[in-house]
Amino acid sequence: MTVGIWLTAVIGVVPLVGCLLWWWNDIWYGLVMTTLRPSKGSNKLPPGHMGLPFLGETLTFLWYFRFLRRPDDYINSKRQKYGDGIGMYKTYLFGRPSVITFLPETNKYVLRTTESFILKWANPDLVGKMSLVAVHGKAHLRIRSFVIRSINQPDALRRIAIAVQPRMISALQSWVKRDKITSYDEIKKVSFENICKYFASFEHGPTLHQLKEHLSGMLTGFRAYPLNIPGFTFYRALQCRRKAQAIFREELDKRRRKNDGSNDAMNDLLDGLMNLKDEEGNNLSDTEVLDNITGILLAGYESTVIVTMWAIYYLAKWPEVLERLRDENMVLKKCKNEQLVTSDEILKLEYTMKVVDESIRLANVSTFIFRTTTEDIEYKGYTIPKGWNMVVWLRNVHVDPKNYNDPLCFNPDRWDGSILPENFQAFGGGPRICAGNMLARLQVGLFLHHMSTGYKWELVNPEAKVNYLPIPKPEDGLEITIAKL
Numbered sequence: 001m002t003v004g005i006w007l008t009a010v011i012g013v014v015p016l017v018g019c020l021l022w023w024w025n026d027i028w029y030g031l032v033m034t035t036l037r038p039s040k041g042s043n044k045l046p047p048g049h050m051g052l053p054f055l056g057e058t059l060t061f062l063w064y065f066r067f068l069r070r071p072d073d074y075i076n077s078k079r080q081k082y083g084d085g086i087g088m089y090k091t092y093l094f095g096r097p098s099v100i101t102f103l104p105e106t107n108k109y110v111l112r113t114t115e116s117f118i119l120k121w122a123n124p125d126l127v128g129k130m131s132l133v134a135v136h137g138k139a140h141l142r143i144r145s146f147v148i149r150s151i152n153q154p155d156a157l158r159r160i161a162i163a164v165q166p167r168m169i170s171a172l173q174s175w176v177k178r179d180k181i182t183s184y185d186e187i188k189k190v191s192f193e194n195i196c197k198y199f200a201s202f203e204h205g206p207t208l209h210q211l212k213e214h215l216s217g218m219l220t221g222f223r224a225y226p227l228n229i230p231g232f233t234f235y236r237a238l239q240c241r242r243k244a245q246a247i248f249r250e251e252l253d254k255r256r257r258k259n260d261g262s263n264d265a266m267n268d269l270l271d272g273l274m275n276l277k278d279e280e281g282n283n284l285s286d287t288e289v290l291d292n293i294t295g296i297l298l299a300g301y302e303s304t305v306i307v308t309m310w311a312i313y314y315l316a317k318w319p320e321v322l323e324r325l326r327d328e329n330m331v332l333k334k335c336k337n338e339q340l341v342t343s344d345e346i347l348k349l350e351y352t353m354k355v356v357d358e359s360i361r362l363a364n365v366s367t368f369i370f371r372t373t374t375e376d377i378e379y380k381g382y383t384i385p386k387g388w389n390m391v392v393w394l395r396n397v398h399v400d401p402k403n404y405n406d407p408l409c410f411n412p413d414r415w416d417g418s419i420l421p422e423n424f425q426a427f428g429g430g431p432r433i434c435a436g437n438m439l440a441r442l443q444v445g446l447f448l449h450h451m452s453t454g455y456k457w458e459l460v461n462p463e464a465k466v467n468y469l470p471i472p473k474p475e476d477g478l479e480i481t482i483a484k485l
């Protein structure tokens with residue numbers, strides 16, 4: 001008898017509890033929609049699955065990204081189950097009820113409709129409350145247009161191109177002296193020194209080393225749960241931020257003392273921020289200057305490294321592409337009397353820039369970016385409630401066979417002018433589209449110029465597995481052997 005009761009309990013209750021847990025968030029948010037909200041609009045959430053209490057779909061997400069290492073199947077499994085429909089699925093991810101958008105047009109809609117979908121950081125203390133990436137409206141426009149003028153327009157690109165090449169050239173010369181190098185680490189070193197040089201005129205030395213450590217610590221904080229308690233990653237990241245800010249504050253003070261009565265300005269991004277004025281003619285506060293210099297450094301630092309690393313990887317795997325790239329760059333090299341090339345020369349190399357764009361497409365540095373809804377949104381008969389997280393899945397746009405024929409193939413020739421602008425969203429879109437997109441393309445192009453015309457290389461582990469979190473990177477950091485041509 002007792003056994004019978006237990007059996008009935010196990011057979012009946014366990015699956016019931018399992019189902020209840022599995023659908024918990026769907027039931028809960030469904031109830032909220034129908035009972036607690038005023039009955040305006042459709043009150044119908046987009047299709048999708050919101051999963052377990054608190055965790056939502058986190059385990060499913062990790063299953064595809066970490067365990068299977070097939071990130072695209074996370075979205076593909078949803079596409080198979082619910083169809084493409086309105087280009088959105090509801091879910092519960094990263095601790096919040098969310099809607100994922102994954103088609104070019106829905107991503108574009110979210111990124112452009114800035115009154116309804118705002119960029120709101122889960123950790124504003126870490127990113128800096130006055131930083132360009134955290135402010136809105138006029139303050140955003142003012143700093144953004146200054147940053148674009150200073151780093152992303154032809155004049156700025158010309159100056160930067162000349163400033164960054166000596167470090168690229170000497171890094172390449174030093175690589176050949178070693179048996180093998182880890183590309184990711186090495187490109188990161190060059191990139192960091194370069195960015196610090198043209199942003200803040202910092203030279204190689206202990207301060208630069210410390211700054212690198214602090215910024216790396218900050219970067220890990222963006223991926224951590226925002227718990228400001230000693231021992232937790234986020235706490236450490238905030239400490240790193242304090243130390244990085246202290247380095248820049250000291251530099252500000254030094255420049256002010258030096259500039260007193262003299263015109264001995266450095267004319268770099270930091271100087272520009274110090275002299276930037278608002279509509280009333282007031283300078284930015286120190287906090288604004290410090291938040292922005294660290295924010296822009298963080299935004300531009302790792303992304304270009306990742307793309308350059310992937311370009312090296314793809315060129316090793318597609319030798320016929322490397323050959324064409326090399327031919328084009330050799331023609332440029334041979335007609336020059338000096339080693340340095342100009343930004344105009346690089347940006348005019350048709351095939352090279354196709355290789356760069358194809359590398360950016362496939363590198364998928366930002367798998368997704370976030371927005372938050374500021375109001376209830378009605379979209380094609382569905383409602384997205386106020387305060388929900390929007391996960392704009394950029395990666396899907398670049399690997400969807402509907403947008404790119406044989407999408408995982410590295411084929412620079414596809415950049416023949418036929419690609420629709422909305423099918424390339426690696427730099428985001430709308431008023432917050434990447435402020436350093438031309439600079440990023442130029443830097444990758446310059447690196448490929450020097451590498452392809454002077455060196456040949458091979459992958460040490462051509463079949464190395466790829467980690468997709470937090471950013472797509474081969475497990476070995478892309479080890480290569482490299483020799484002079």
Ligand code: HEM
Binds near residue numbers: 296307369437
């Ligand atoms: C290939 C390399 C790069 C990629 C793939 C990339 C990608 C992105 C993306 C997707 C966004 C939009 C974020 C959002 O809307 O939430 C963004 C914003 C931004 N990026 Fe980049 N980026 C790259 C290189 C750079 C570089 C070199 C810089 C300059 C230092 C830079 C500076 C910025 C800034 C300042 C923003 C914020 C713009 C704003 O909020 O108005 N990025 N980037």
